[in-house]
Amino acid sequence: LTPDTPVDLDNCAREPIHIPGRVQPRGCLLVVRSSDLTVVQCSVNVAELLGRPSETLLGSTLREGLGTYFEGVVRRHLAAGPRLHDRNPLLVAVEVDGQLREMDAILHRIPLPDDLDDSLLVIELEPAEGLRPFTFANTYQAVRDAVNDLNRVSSLAEVFDIAARHVRDLTGFDRVMIYAFDEDYNGEVVAEVHREGLNSFLGLHYPATDIPAQARALYEKNWIRLISDVDYVPSEIVPTANPITGAPLDLTHATLRSVSPIHLEYLGNMGVRASMSISLLRDGKLWGLIACHHYSGPHEPPFGVRAAAEFLGSTLSLRLVAQVEEDRLAASQRAAGMLADLVARSRDEDLPLGQALTGSDLLLDLVQADGVVVFADDEISTRGETPDAQKSRELAEWVLEQDDDLVRTDSIVASVPELAGTDDAAGLLGITLPDGQAVVWLRHEATRDVDWGGDPHNKTIERLEDNSVRLSPRKSFERWREVVRDHSIPWQDDVVVSATSLRAHLVEALYLRGQRDLRSAQ
Ligand code: BLA
Known part of the structure; x- marks a missing residue:
């Protein structure tokens, strides 16, 4: 300038x-x-x-x-x-x-x-x-x-x-x-x-x-x-x-x-x-x-x-x-505890895997998701906020079509336009499992978690409603809302690590289940 x-x-x-x-x-x-x-x-x-x-x-x-x-x-x-x-x-x-x-x-x-x-x-x-x-x-x-x-x-x-x-x-x-x-x-x-x-x-x-x-x-x-x-x-x-x-x-x-x-x-x-x-x-x-x-x-x-x-x-x-650093350590210890619990449940062979995993909020809490879809034994099981069964299945199928064992996006609309309109789901984290099975976590739009707060009767805020004002906190907030529209809070690396470990344990649990099925078939 x-x-x-x-x-x-x-x-x-x-x-x-x-x-x-x-x-x-x-x-x-x-x-x-x-x-x-x-x-x-x-x-x-x-x-x-x-x-x-x-x-x-x-x-x-x-x-x-x-x-x-x-x-x-x-x-x-x-x-x-x-x-x-x-x-x-x-x-x-x-x-x-x-x-x-x-x-x-x-x-x-x-x-x-x-x-x-x-x-x-x-x-x-x-x-x-x-x-x-x-x-x-x-x-x-x-x-x-x-x-x-x-x-x-x-x-x-x-x-x-x-x-x-x-x-x-x-x-x-x-x-x-x-x-x-x-x-x-x-x-x-x-x-x-x-x-x-x-x-x-x-x-x-x-x-x-x-x-x-x-x-x-x-x-x-x-x-x-x-x-x-x-x-x-x-x-x-x-x-x-x-x-x-x-x-x-x-x-x-x-x-x-x-x-x-x-x-x-x-x-x-x-x-x-x-x-x-x-x-x-x-x-x-x-x-x-x-x-x-x-x-x-x-x-x-x-x-x-x-x-x-x-x-x-x-x-x-x-x-x-x-x-x-301390908080991260504490969170990773909590995640390890949740993971151990989930692994134990996945080994409960009296329950189908989908039910075993979605019987509590553990699977949601592990990665701080709002909803989760487990696609196992050709069945859909869900926990938390998820789209209808048809849409949930499409999400799982999309995850399975990807080259990687783990996929993440904080904007389904931006990364997979064909899956857009997935009700409230804005972000997706998916892991694939053997035999065309998958776990898909969902997070809703970040703005939903936020409200403008503030007292609507407050004089400052009223003044800011005036359209002649170019710059104001409320206008900023609206600009921020544009930036994050259709985006969830990003999936942080620590959450991805938890999802990856869970995947490794589930692959093993599925193998054990397969062995048992073989034995009982003999
Ligand atoms: C600087 N903007 C700043 C500063 C803050 C904010 C804290 C540091 C200067 C200071 O101490 O005042 C923003 N202040 C906020 C926010 C809140 C708050 C978000 O209290 C919320 C409660 N600013 C705009 C736009 C532009 C802009 C749209 O809103 C430009 C397009 C520019 N902000 C801008 C510039 C500076 C600044 C250029 C540097 C000011 C300077 O140090 O010279």
């Missing part, structure tokens, strides 16, 4: 959100050359926040522009070692129109090509008057309590809940959600705490397009972002091209980065005045977000509090990975 292409719903995944050329005006930004601390770029709102117009600052050194004390603080910070980010914020006082103003300075470096033997130092300054009591001492305690609580609980649901609660206590947002992606980056609100009187978003689903790919890529590098007031007027960075690189300044790691206008429109339509989100990562990949909303007005937790919340996010990420 060129700077004058308006961003719209079609091109917004191509919007280069890391180089917006502007900042949010809650703070101001200076770019200095590390070697001599000369200011090479700044946001124009330095005039209001620092009492010095950009023309005065550009080309001068930090000492000339902001005084010896300021320069000294920055130099000492640089001299203390390379991990600038971990030592943010830096507490500074700047003389503005004859008065000392307390500010948080947040520093990070942008490397330059090797031959220049230099780097850019980005200094962001946020006024911190009266906010200082908020920082280290009491945030440390809050974080320590949160980490202790996180380590005490033992289910993923509790881990999410505790994390949401602590982030809300720490930051004071009206609503804090844990938003989890599926493998296609569609998202679901899996935990939530909110101020009384707000409708709940818990269980709501959104399409991947609500957080486009370039935004997700950025959120893997920078783990926290705050939009303190969605109605802000951005402040331009001048000059647009950095004089050393000739390119716009990369704001990937800047806390004041101005955000996408599309996203601001979305938040505005949702009735949100301030938004913050923290990345949750698994093996370096974005797994989800802690998403925070504020409705009553702008909301601006100071940098120290945001850093504490970011730390909680990274602790939650680690806890999450461990818990997912």
Whole structure:
């Protein structure tokens, strides 16, 4: 996109959100050359926040522009070692129109090509008057309590809940959600705490397009972002091209980065005045977000509090990975138990195989299906939600016609159009057995499991019904519904492993049954 292409719903995944050329005006930004601390770029709102117009600052050194004390603080910070980010914020006082103003300075470096033997130092300054009591001492305690609580609980649901609660206590947002992606980056609100009187978003689903790919890529590098007031007027960075690189300044790691206008429109339509989100990562990949909303007005937790919340996010990420692993282990133990039970039943030679397998919900639970069809001894037996006998038989016959012993699809309509219209069945997992026998599991459409939740009388929701609104949670939900229409929840690998083991055991059980039939025929 060129700077004058308006961003719209079609091109917004191509919007280069890391180089917006502007900042949010809650703070101001200076770019200095590390070697001599000369200011090479700044946001124009330095005039209001620092009492010095950009023309005065550009080309001068930090000492000339902001005084010896300021320069000294920055130099000492640089001299203390390379991990600038971990030592943010830096507490500074700047003389503005004859008065000392307390500010948080947040520093990070942008490397330059090797031959220049230099780097850019980005200094962001946020006024911190009266906010200082908020920082280290009491945030440390809050974080320590949160980490202790996180380590005490033992289910993923509790881990999410505790994390949401602590982030809300720490930051004071009206609503804090844990938003989890599926493998296609569609998202679901899996935990939530909110101020009384707000409708709940818990269980709501959104399409991947609500957080486009370039935004997700950025959120893997920078783990926290705050939009303190969605109605802000951005402040331009001048000059647009950095004089050393000739390119716009990369704001990937800047806390004041101005955000996408599309996203601001979305938040505005949702009735949100301030938004913050923290990345949750698994093996370096974005797994989800802690998403925070504020409705009553702008909301601006100071940098120290945001850093504490970011730390909680990274602790939650680690806890999450461990818990997912534990849950997987527990699920595989449960599956092993169910499998053993099913195998025992299949060996009960007084019962035909179909009846032996469908006499309980075990076969459904083994792979979390909504219905199952067993086609054995030329008979159809079913359990759960299944189509009529004729259709069930067609499904089994289709599975038997395939080259593989196991077939799976999360969209019968897409993979086997001739079987479409299979009542409620949207996804199919099938295994073949000797002598033209088969087991076919079915799952219904994913959207059936989901409801829009929310109170229909809620004012925000009513406003969102208005057709003039381009972007809203309800429209998102409808887009998500289009994406998943005719699709079931995918059959995960662990479920496929269970189906494969069951197949191996059933082949053996059928062999034993065959032996017995032979013996009794003799
Ligand atoms: C960014 N979209 C985001 C972010 C969230 C969401 C959490 C991160 C920025 C932030 O912290 O606010 C989405 N927020 C949600 C969802 C819920 C929520 C789903 O609270 C549900 C409760 N957005 C769209 C569409 C486009 C789009 C259709 O809905 C584009 C076609 C774009 N979203 C978009 C962009 C960003 C974004 C470009 C990046 C904003 C930025 O960081 O600059």
